[in-house]
Amino acid sequence: MTKQKRKVSEMIEKKKKKLKKVSVEETLLAPEATIDHKETHLQGEAACTVVQDSDPELSPEEKRVLERKQKKERKKEERQCLRKASVTTKNLPTRRSGAELALDYLCGWAQKHKDWRFQKTRQTWLLLHMYDSDKVPNEHFPSLLAYLEGLQGRARELTVQKAEALMLELDEEAGAGGPDPLLLGKAERVRQVLQLLS
Numbered sequence: 001m002t003k004q005k006r007k008v009s010e011m012i013e014k015k016k017k018k019l020k021k022v023s024v025e026e027t028l029l030a031p032e033a034t035i036d037h038k039e040t041h042l043q044g045e046a047a048c049t050v051v052q053d054s055d056p057e058l059s060p061e062e063k064r065v066l067e068r069k070q071k072k073e074r075k076k077e078e079r080q081c082l083r084k085a086s087v088t089t090k091n092l093p094t095r096r097s098g099a100e101l102a103l104d105y106l107c108g109w110a111q112k113h114k115d116w117r118f119q120k121t122r123q124t125w126l127l128l129h130m131y132d133s134d135k136v137p138n139e140h141f142p143s144l145l146a147y148l149e150g151l152q153g154r155a156r157e158l159t160v161q162k163a164e165a166l167m168l169e170l171d172e173e174a175g176a177g178g179p180d181p182l183l184l185g186k187a188e189r190v191r192q193v194l195q196l197l198s
Contacts, residue, residue: 099135102126110143127159131166131189141189145196156197163193 058066105122108115129135130144151159170187174180 098125099129102129103136103140106140106143106147109147123155127155130193131186133185133189141192145192148193148196151197159193160197163190163197166190167194 102122102125105116105119106126126136126144126147130141130148133141136144148159167187167190170183170190174183174187
């Protein structure tokens with residue numbers, strides 16, 4: 001058992017030494033290797049580098065190691081070229097914002113589309129932003145109120161609790177300062193939601 005372990009460890013050490021030797025030779029021969037030991041062919045946009053078999057200094061194993069490294073470098077360069085080319089030529093499709101998706105969801109519900117289905121993330125977005133007239137325009141608010149009528153369970157309870165808390169907060173702000181048109185619009189929406197759900 002110990003002999004086998006020794007043999008394995010000796011083999012590992014030999015392999016490490018060979019790899020070190022190959023890497024040292026590569027670094028020393030790197031500038032010369034590009035001139036003397038390689039041929040370069042252009043294939044389309046990518047360059048293909050091949051090691052000649054007539055090199056007497058490298059053993060077959062060293063040649064394989066060198067070829068693998070060169071192949072990795074070529075592939076890396078090709079990927080970089082492709083990335084650069086695709087970024088400049090490809091028109092990336094614009095992702096739709098959460099607001100657009102949620103409003104489309106609401107319109108689909110209001111028009112009773114056949115393919116409409118419940119989506120928790122869209123409902124959550126609508127519930128979070130329903131008091132903001134910039135995110136949910138006035139033309140969509142009546143549809144949202146109709147949607148809220150069908151709200152059930154915990155979502156309905158939380159919406160009522162948040163609306164009551166927001167109403168108290170808006171009343172305090174309105175009492176402390178002058179009448180702000182933005183606060184008045186928000187307060188009107190909160191009142192409508194509370195009247196509907198209470």
